[in-house]
Amino acid sequence: MATALYLDTARLGRMHPSALAVARDFDRLCSSEGGSPLVERLIRAGSADWPASLRRRYPGLAGWGGLDALKSSLRAVAGVPDDADVHLAGRSGVLMRLVARAMFRRCRRALLTDLEWPAHLAVLESERRRAGRAAIFLPVRDRIFWDGMDSGELAATVADEYRTRGCDGLFLTAVSHDGVRFPLGDLAKALAFLPSPRFVAIDAAQALGHAPAADFPCDALLAGGHKWLRSGRPLAMAFAPRGGSRGLIRAIAGEMESDGELDDPLLGMSRQLGDGTPRPYGATAEPSGLLCTAAAITGGPPGQDGSFPTLIENASALASATTGWRPVVPTSALRSGILLLQATRERIRDIPPHRLRCSFQRRGLALTAYDGGVIRLSMPPRPWRDGDLDLVRSLLRRVQ
Amino acid sequence: MDEKPRAGRSALLSFKFGGTALAGSLAMALVAAFAPQPVQIAALGSCVSVLAGLFVSYLEQEDRRERRRAELLERLRVPVALAPDHELFDQYCVIAEALAELARQGDPVLREVALLKLASLSGEVRSLARGTVVFSATEAWRCVYERLLEQPGLGEYQSVAWVKTRDYWQDRPGRQSMRVNYDLVRRGLRIERVLILKDDLWPAGAVLPSPTIRPWVDEQNDRGIWLSLVRESELAHEPDLVADFGLYGDRATGIQELDDQSRTQRFVLQFDPRDLKLARDRWERLSLYATPYADLLDRAGPGR
Structure with a gap:
């Protein structure tokens, strides 16, 4: 049925009607243009300078303003500063690895909870081992669901564990896959009088377009366009809101790229279009997620x-x-x-x-x-x- | 081939004992047979006295011999202790043989110069024995520094850079050391560095250091070195904190002295745990004054 x-x-998430209209027209464009420079130019710079004939033929693409415009609207939706770096990829796993590597390069001991997505925990563990660092795993899920732990208690428990175990890094999930909205504001207050963490990463894959952005300073924010934003086509993103960590994340992305570890065609393409530096030929990217996400945002994210x-x-x-x-x-x-x-x-x-x-x-x-x-x-x-x-x-x- | 005395053979069976005992017994037999009783007693008394004298002088000789043997063993103690360490023992032998050769040189001037040089050398060796290595007016210390950092198991390197000029670590050896730092960070070494900056390199009131050294500072931050900054003027009341030093995990500590052109004058590497503890205490006190560079970048905001 x-x-x-x-x-x-x-x-x-169910595809947003605006995203669907863009996807249809983008597919039609590709069916006649393939991967011609017209398509490359469209992705990079948008359709603002298109002739009226093209606009009439592909009305769904008229709102696409290019990669920079997409990044600006993503920053606004995520509630990060206007100058935050935005890394875009087809798969979230590759961005998760980038963020985990940055975190364990800086931190001696990071705190994690069992609210994290298991696949992310596996990446964190592999990067922790690679760097020879420590991680403290704090189980809270059962206490939340079965013991009625409230937000203040959860924030205090995490802050206390962070302090007593000598942690200097945090990985948190803004909204867990089973629906726990982490009290980031309460945690920020609880951590206010402690030395600030050297690196904080937040998984907002289930939060972007769902819950209001929390006022919690972080070095990396992971999210996706295909869940609550309803782009219908996968798009993973990692924001680098803190000025002090942008260079680190960029440098590690460069290292991973040169080591062949950033094996995501869309990430390679967006990096190339972003900085204008030609890269070695890689796999062919599927860029419709970029356009569909932009359209879903314009169409009004829930x-x-x-x-x-x-x-x-x-x-x-x-x-x-x-x-x-x-x-x-x-x-x-x-x-x-x-x-x-x-x-x-x-x-x-x-x-x-x-x-x-x-x-x-x-x-x-x-x-x-x-x-x-x-x-x-x-x-x-x-x-x-x-x-x-x-x-x-x-x-x-x-x-x- | 010489005949060696058989070990464990009783002295009573030797010819010397037998002959002497026989001659003495014969003499005493003649005295007993032909001399009056007072003469016999006098002869017995003098024999006993001679024996006692011989025994006392034997003990004295044995004591001297024992002392000489102990002195000899004491001298042998050093090579015995060194014997398991082949590399050090070989050096010991070379030095000992050279000294023996030197002792045969008769020229008094040569001897005087040699003694002066040897005094300096022995001072240096004593310093090495205490775990201190000194490099003067050379960048050769960087080889040891890099080897130390590359040692397996060294998880952390904490460094304090007293940056007096924009040329700090900008020469070829300095750049090479920075490359080693970056490479090691990539391989998992955690590097923390406190930069003590002269006020002209980080003017009071400025959020970030001067553009002349910013590229160097930014590069380190971007490569994953955790940087904290402090102005030299803020340490005016803690002058012992103003220095270039590093802690190589729990292995060693190094102190670098630079001239006004940021060239190395002296680098002292210390492996003594007491020196390490002092350096750690210094590091912790310094950390109280320093601000993480990442926080400064956040404060600077866009368009920094």
Whole structure:
């Protein structure tokens, strides 16, 4: 059955209509131009100087202002300074490695929690070993979900661990994949009287376009355009907001590039277009993620300012509904637009995640499933429309 | 071939003992047979006295011999201690043989000059033995410095650079050392450096140092060296902190003295744990005054 309700941003948010229009026209352009200099020029400088005939033929591309304009709008969405560096890639893993290498080059001991995305933890561990540094792993997830740890307590626990274990680096996840919105503001206050960390990296992959940017100074901010921004085409980004770390991240990117470790064609292409320095021939890049992300931002990303409370309200409305699924939620200040529900029946808990996900899909509901009969639903950015909430409730009751 | 006495053979079985004892016994037998009793007693008394005298002088000789043996063993102690260390032992032998050869030279002027040079040499060796290596008016110390930094297991290098001029570490050896720093940072060595800057290189009130040294400072920051800065004038009350020194993990500490043109006058490398502790204390006190360069860059904001 086709999807009636799409509540899944864990992998890919539903494509924004503006992004879809751009993607269509960009594909049409490439079908006639291939990778001609016209396309290269479009990506670099935008369509502002296009003749009227081209604009008429590809109206979806008329709003594309070029790579620099995209970076400016991304900075604005991420809430980072106007002069922050922006590194763009097709895959987040390669940017994660770049950031992890920068962090462990500077830091003796970095603090991590179990809210981090497991793949990121694996990259952090491999870079930690490579540099011969230490990492302190602080488990907090169970205390958040089962012991009712609140935001102040979470911030104090992290700050205390940071201080007592002699850490000088931090890796944090702004909104975890299971919906915990980390209290960055509280942590900033708790760390105010301690020596400032030498490097702070924040994973905002689930936060960009979802939750308001937190006022927490960081050296690297990782995000993506294809989840809550809804670009529909993958685009990973790493911002370098702090002036003191931009040069370091740039230098390490250069080292990794010369060592052949930045094996991401889009990153290579955006670096080449950004600094104008020709690079050795590499793999062919797929640049539509750049244009689609720009269009999705222009089209209005959800989760900014006004819509975050709506996401929270939508999650609360669904959590309070009687569905036979138990909400697994943190205390109110740690909540986000991601809601976890756990099956109350033992039989459902034993179903493997992919089967559980498919059984909802067969009934028209797209979501993500985890072990133990846990499902993850990403809330829609607008208040539940008539019938949508009832539909979700009825589907949840049917899968029991 | 000489016949060696058999080890463990009793002295009572020797010819010397047998002959002497036999002659003495015969003499005493004649005295007992032909001389009156007072003469016999006098002869016995003088024999006993002679024996006692011989025994006392033997003990004295044995004591002298023992002392000579101890002195000899004491002299042998050094080569014995050095024997397991072949490289040092070879050097010891070369020096000892050269000294023996020198002792055979008769010229008094040569002897005088040699003694002067040897006094200096022995001072240097004593200093080495205490874990101190001194390089004077040469950049050769950089080879040792680089070797130290490349030692496996050295996780951290803390360095203090007292930058008096814009030429600091800008000559060819200095640039080479910086390249070694960068290479080691890439390979995992954590380098922290405090820059003590003259006020004309970092004017009071300026957020960042002067453009004349900024490229050098920025390059280090960008390559991953954790930099902190302090103005020399801020250390006026802590003059012992104003120096060029480095801590090579827990292995050694080095102090560099430069002239006004930033050329090395002296570099002293110290391996003694007490020197290392003093340097660490100095580093910690200095860190209280220094500001991380990354924070200064943040403060400077866009268009710095």
